Amino acid sequence: MRLVCLTSIVAITVLSAGAFAQELPARKVLTIDLARTIAQEALAKCRADGYKVTVRVIDADNVVKVVLRDDGAILSSVQVAQMRASAAVLSPFLVGRGGANPPAGVPIRVDNQTIGAIGVSGAPSGDQDAACANAALSRVADRLK
């Protein structure tokens, strides 16, 4: 009996040690270089479309990485871009839904992991804002890995 107990303890200890021996999980993080590129691409796309916008890129913790407000972008676009970007990481279930929900920002994903989000505001409609955000993300798709 004592032997069984001892064996169990040893087994548990070994198992626990095995669990601890594994490294902590890592997650991919959004870098300033990529965030800046995404923001610049979105601003450029909206400029090409004729819209003056504010772009905000945040990381997965809802902390800002980049904000760009183009000349002539309306002042409220700063606030709205923030709300949209935050909504994309704080309330992912809102993203992509139509109906009563305002257009949210677009999450920046690597595999299935959200590493940040982009919020655009300033174009006459939210769809036009979202088009700039999506265009920017597709331009950097090869770097999202």
Add this chain to the structure above:
Amino acid sequence: MRLAYLALFAGAAASGSFAQGLPTRKTLTFDLAQAIAQQVLATCRADGYKVSIRVVDADNVVKVVLRDDDAFPSSEAVTVLKATSAIVTGKDSGPPAGLPPNAQPPQAPPGMTYFTGGLVIKAGNQVIGAVGVSGAPGGDKDAVCGAAALAKLADRLK
């Protein structure tokens, strides 16, 4: 007599300030604001510091924000205080003048700070914006790399 009035009126209108149109002021463009922010980021990196940068226009409305990798998250909030202090006072942020050496500065007004690292952006004598830098250990180091970056772009500040 009527002719005289008319002539007087016409003369006043032509020479008065109304005829010249409203005054103008120089504005900080997005392109210059972005160049400033990127220059500050690069300069602080070269000094070994990861910082957040906020460039605002003369109305303290944001133009560009950059937070470098590993710049601590709350540094962004400090850049808001520093930029606001520079815009409100019209000069670089810092402890109030006339403070005795080694004295603790009084509490700053709400939304402002006595830390250095908030720098006005001037075109000639006109304040066209401000840049707030935060993240280096000590506001003085923020101010140094911020000022160095602005100096590099001096030829565009006119």
